[in-house]
Amino acid sequence: MKILAYPITILYFFCFGLTLVVFHPIQWFCFNVFGYKVHKISVDWLQFFLMRCLNILGTRFSFKNSYSIPPNRPIITVANHQSMYDIPPLIWYLRKHHVKFVSKKELGKGIPSVSYNLRHGGSVLINRKEPLKSIKAIENFAIRIAKNNWAAVIFPEGTRSRNGKPKPFKTKGLITMFEFAPNAVILPVSINNSWKTLRYGKFPMGLGAHITFNFHKPIELNQFEDKETLIKDIEATITKTIIL
Known part of the structure; x- marks a missing residue:
């Protein structure tokens, strides 16, 4: 299987890179000529084609959701993080909710399409080496999410798991999101x-x-006063269905 993976990976990288390069000017045109709404449509379709690129590797996607996600509400999506390939399916599945990310600032430069969307699409870029500025940026991000009824995605582990085993949640960013998008x-x-x-x-x-x-049962944030306990409960809910 690994031997076969080499030529297929080369094909995948070609299609993946071509998709990013093609959609970069499309995003620029949509954003600068038509504004946010059309730009968002271009970003959504970028995710669709990135998922099709992953299909070249034999990658499949399944979404298990027994609950309705409230419309026209700000959403804080909390998930474990295993690779960059978590992201396109999340954006595509939740596209009606205008998905935005808390991301490290390094991703804001040098990656066609991806960096442009992170800088102009409503997400927030933080510098992990400057925690005070990062928290302030997350405050402003949470306010923007609440004002526009968008969906924020945050990976509280802070970095991806390389073997699927979840890492402990870091709480500061989540508590800030909870406070400013109550x-x-x-x-x-x-x-x-x-x-x-x-x-x-x-x-x-x-x-x-x-x-x-x-996707687990949505939780009304304003029904909980003890945010630390709430985060522990969310972490337990997420990790109990992770397959190791």
Whole structure:
């Protein structure tokens, strides 16, 4: 299987890179000529085609959701993090809710399409080496999410798991989000098998991963006063359905 992965990965990288390069000027045109709404549509379709690129590797996606996600409400999506390939399916599945990310500032430069969207699409870029400025940026981000009824995605582990085993949640960013978007709905999500796309490292890519997104029952944030306990409960909900 690993031998077969080499030529397939080369094909994947070509299609993946071409997709990013093609959508970069499309995003620029949509944003600068038509504004946010049309730009968002271009970003949504970028995710669709990135998922199709992953299909080249035999990657499949499943979304398990037994609950309705409230419309026209700010949403704080809390998920474990296994690879960059967690992101396109989340944006595509939640596209009606205008998905935005808390991301490290390094991703804001040098990556066609991705960096442009992070800088102009409503997400927030933070510098982990400057915690005070990062918290202030997250405050402003939470206010923006609440004002526009968008969906924020935050990975509280802080970095991806390389083997699927969840890392302990860091609470400061979440508590800040909770404080400045108090009317939000919390959407816990368990992600499985995304790490298998990188089981061999960056090259070759892993083949045949079945990435699943398990959406848990939405939580009304304003019904909970003890935010630390709430985060522990969310972490337990997410981790209990992670397959190791």
